[in-house]
Amino acid sequence: MKLAVVGGGSTYTPELVDGFARLRDTLPVSELVLLDPAQDRLGPVGGVARRIFARQGHPGRIVTTSDLDAAVDGADAVLLQLRVGGQAAREQDETWPMECGCVGQETTGAGGLAKALRTVPVVLDIAERVRRRNPDAWIVDFTNPVGIVTRALLQAGHKAVGLCNVAIGFQRKFAKLLGVRPEDVHLDHIGLNHLTWERGVRVGGPGGEDVLPALLDRHGDTIADDLRLPRSVLDRLGVVPSYYLRYFYAHDEVVRSMRTRPSRAAEVARMERRLLELYADPSVDEKPALLAERGGAFYSEAAVDLAAALLGGGGGRVQVVNARNDGTFPFLPDDAVIEVPARVTPAGAEPLPADAPGPLFSGLIGHVAAYEDLALEAALRGGRDRVFTALLAHPLIGQYALADALTDRLLAHNREHLAWA
Secondary structure (H helix, E strand, C coil), X not given: CEEEEECCCCCCHXXXXXXXXXXXXXXXXXXXXXXXXXXXXXXXXXXXXXXXXXXXXXXXXXXXXXXXXHHHCCCCEEEECCCCCHHXXXXXXXXXXXXXXXXXXXXXXXXXXXXXHHHHHHHHHHHHHHHHHCCCCEEEECCCCHHHHHHHHHHCCCCEEECCXXXXXXXXXXXXXXXXXXXXXXXXEEEECCEEEEEEEEECCCCCEECHHHHHHHHHHHHHHHHCCCHHHHHHHCCEECHHHHHHHCHHHHHHHHCCCCCHHHHHHHHHHHHHHHHHCXXXXXXXXXXXHHCCCCHHHHHHHHHHHHCCCCCCEEEEXXXXXXXXXXXXXXXXXEEEEEEEECCEEEECCCCCCXXXXXXXXXXXXXXXXXXXXXXXXXXXXXXXXXXXXXXCCCCHHHHHHHHHHHHHHHHHHCCCC
């Protein structure tokens, strides 16, 4: 089995490689190709990746290249984990929105739109080249904003599924709190990418007992602290929101906090420099502890599970993924991309039937889904007015003066990445 990773020079990659090595019985990879145009990153990442395989006795071959056609030729699956503009662009996404009093974040709000505008055309170009070289390959998208990027891929007819690590992170945390195996925890996970809630936690199977009320009662303080939300919010909602709901439920508080400390992008850039130094050390043959602070926890386990199911080794595995709505939520169009448990087979990902969320959740889901529709239109067709309209539609913006000011800043900071600007 051959897998290709586009963006293989990412500092995330050793996490992925470690998962491939540990879980080789689930996903028997014979060749792993790491593709990246940045040789200064690909060299050390490729080196530590080979040493991780060797340390764990994995017989597979790891190849590094900057040739996309060679990387995807004959690949069974192609994983996308790229960042157009690198950490410098992320730093801008997290900075200029705050000049207008809005949250600065790489996937949410105006910064998230900027990332989508930079990313969608690049991903679609890569996907088209994959289709020409290897039309049977599955594309697994881990590139943010996952919901918008996955919708672009599906809308263009590509064999694609979106993946995020939020759900598997909750699964692992809840399993630890409950003292059970992670595979015995099943989440009633609903929403859109980075806009999700856990409204049920079942042990023993999808039809098992819902232990969420007891979990909140016994461990609500711990969960709330992890989310940086008051315990009372969880108790009143009766669900566990994802970390990203902070930007909606406590927007002004988050902006004030962001203004008092270095950006997350600056922290990550420092971490990446140190990680690349570690990867270049020939004695390092396992993922460093520092990588846990970089983010993407359990990404490798989620990616292995998804790829195995898509390639025929999962037996109809149920996994939380980003897939077409197709009537799952009747208040959204069929081609909206939602993040829910789905049955994954070589035919693709089919969302499981789900009770429609109540108005507190469906209202926000519908609002953000409408923004994502307009954001994708702007990414595909360009134009200042389309950018403005998408920003005006976003629930964290919603005022014409703000949308105008943010549009000006977005374009000023991203012209080099936008062919139409």
